Amino acid sequence: MGKKSLYLLISCALLSYFVYTPLPENIEQPWKMMTIWALVRAQAQLSGILKILGFSPLVITHLFKVPPTSDANVTVTDTLFDKVPVRVFEPKQKSSTMRRAVFYIHGGGWTMGDATWIPYDNLGRQMADKLGAVVVSTNYRLSPQYHFPTQFEDVYDALRWFLRKEVLAEFGVDPARICIAGDSAGGNLAAAATQKILDDPEVKIKVKIQSLLYPALQALDMDLPSYRENAHMAILPKYEMVVFWSMYFTSDKALEEAMLANQHTPVESSHLFQFVNWSTLLPERFQKGHLYTNPIHGHSDLTKKYPGFLDVRASPLLADDSKLQALPLTHILTCQYDVLRDDGLMYVSRLRAAGVQVVHEHVEDWLHGVLSFNRFLRAGDREVNKYLKWLGENL
Ligand SMILES: *[C@@H]1O[C@H](CO)[C@@H](O)[C@H](O)[C@H]1NC(C)=O
Numbered sequence: 372m373g374k375k376s377l378y379l380l381i382s383c384a385l386l387s388y389f390v391y392t393p394l395p396e397n398i399e400q401p402w403k404m405m406t407i408w409a410l411v412r413a414q415a416q417l418s419g420i421l422k423i424l425g426f427s428p429l430v431i432t433h434l435f436k437v438p439p440t441s442d443a444n445v446t447v448t449d450t451l452f453d454k455v456p457v458r459v460f461e462p463k464q465k466s467s468t469m470r471r472a473v474f475y476i477h478g479g480g481w482t483m484g485d486a487t488w489i490p491y492d493n494l495g496r497q498m499a500d501k502l503g504a505v506v507v508s509t510n511y512r513l514s515p516q517y518h519f520p521t522q523f524e525d526v527y528d529a530l531r532w533f534l535r536k537e538v539l540a541e542f543g544v545d546p547a548r549i550c551i552a553g554d555s556a557g558g559n560l561a562a563a564a565t566q567k568i569l570d571d572p573e574v575k576i577k578v579k580i581q582s583l584l585y586p587a588l589q590a591l592d593m594d595l596p597s598y599r600e601n602a603h604m605a606i607l608p609k610y611e612m613v614v615f616w617s618m619y620f621t622s623d624k625a626l627e628e629a630m631l632a633n634q635h636t637p638v639e640s641s642h643l644f645q646f647v648n649w650s651t652l653l654p655e656r657f658q659k660g661h662l663y664t665n666p667i668h669g670h671s672d673l674t675k676k677y678p679g680f681l682d683v684r685a686s687p688l689l690a691d692d693s694k695l696q697a698l699p700l701t702h703i704l705t706c707q708y709d710v711l712r713d714d715g716l717m718y719v720s721r722l723r724a725a726g727v728q729v730v731h732e733h734v735e736d737w738l739h740g741v742l743s744f745n746r747f748l749r750a751g752d753r754e755v756n757k758y759l760k761w762l763g764e765n766l
Pocket residue numbers: 442443444500
């Protein structure tokens with residue numbers, strides 16, 4: 372073997388060592404997925420290095436942003452809704468009737484993501500084009516610079532701005548056909564905002580439907596079967612999700628450590644565990660092989676300092692039934708290999724028990740964030756099409 376082929380062999384071995392991640396057997400296009408995941412990890416490492424060198428890690432994420440460029444079918448504009456930056460997608464084709472609207476909230480663990488990122492820009496265009504809908508994709512300030520409730524309040528301010536008669540009329544939107552949607556941390560904010568408008572006397576226009584895509588819905592129990600099974604899964608390992616949760620409330624590592632040990636909820640709040648009790652709320656099939664144990668309680672100092680994680684605006688699963696029953700038709704998408712799977716499944720159970728109409732779609736063969744792989748992976752295209760179809764039929 373010549374020296375060159377030896378070098379080539381070694382580089383290939385190193386590269387595949389870095390790229391290879393064990394994935395569940397039924398994942399389609401596994402190497403393409405592994406490559407994306409390796410790039411995500413490389414980007415995280417590079418961000419870490421830049422931070423040490425004193426640069427803002429945001430320089431990398433700026434690369435994901437695209438300017439508001441209109442195309443043949445959709446007009447794209449960046450604007451402000453009550454000081455909150457939003458990207459608006461409007462169909463170009465004239466409509467003889469008023470349009471439907473989607474108020475969309477991006478994901479990214481409350482710490483990253485942007486309505487102008489390529490996957491969200493793509494999704495906004497597709498919703499506007501395929502549904503003939505006005506799409507408002509909102510931004511919000513992020514952790515660790517800003518903590519809860521800033522993210523929620525930004526989203527809610529933009530939503531409230533939009534849900535006014537004059538504003539809807541300006542966009543030609545039918546007030547009876549509005550959807551709130553979001554993915555991951557955006558699904559969390561969507562669920563929280565949809566709950567909040569129910570009893571906000573200042574919001575007269577209510578939404579018709581909500582769509583929660585692999586949402587995070589509770590910060591009480593970090594030891595659900597889905598957290599156990601997918602602790603080291605690509606895209607969203609347990610550690611990362613716990614860091615996102617704790618950073619949503621504070622940069623104090625004490626909360627992160629307590630959450631990792633699942634010992635952060637004080638005994639005074641133990642009545643809240645009934646709302647996230649997976650032994651009663653998960654379908655049997657998802658409990659298989661797992662033993663439920665009652666939670667170990669943490670120090671009440673933590674809750675005194677960071678009460679956010681017990682706030683229903685951060686953990687929508689903590690709302691009681693009398694609140695839930697007024698919710699509109701709800702679409703929930705969960706993915707099998709996702710730490711957040713059981714949050715979604717438990718919300719399905721709780722909403723149904725409260726009498727809310729729920730359409731649940733479970734993706735058996737994919738990881739967290741499937742819609743963001745739209746236009747990169749077949750599973751992403753497939754799920755985006757299903758999501759658009761559901762919206763088309765129900766909005
Ligand atoms: C615009 O809509 C037409 C007709 O539906 C479609 O064929 C075309 O691909 C769309 N263009 C863009 C840029 O999405």
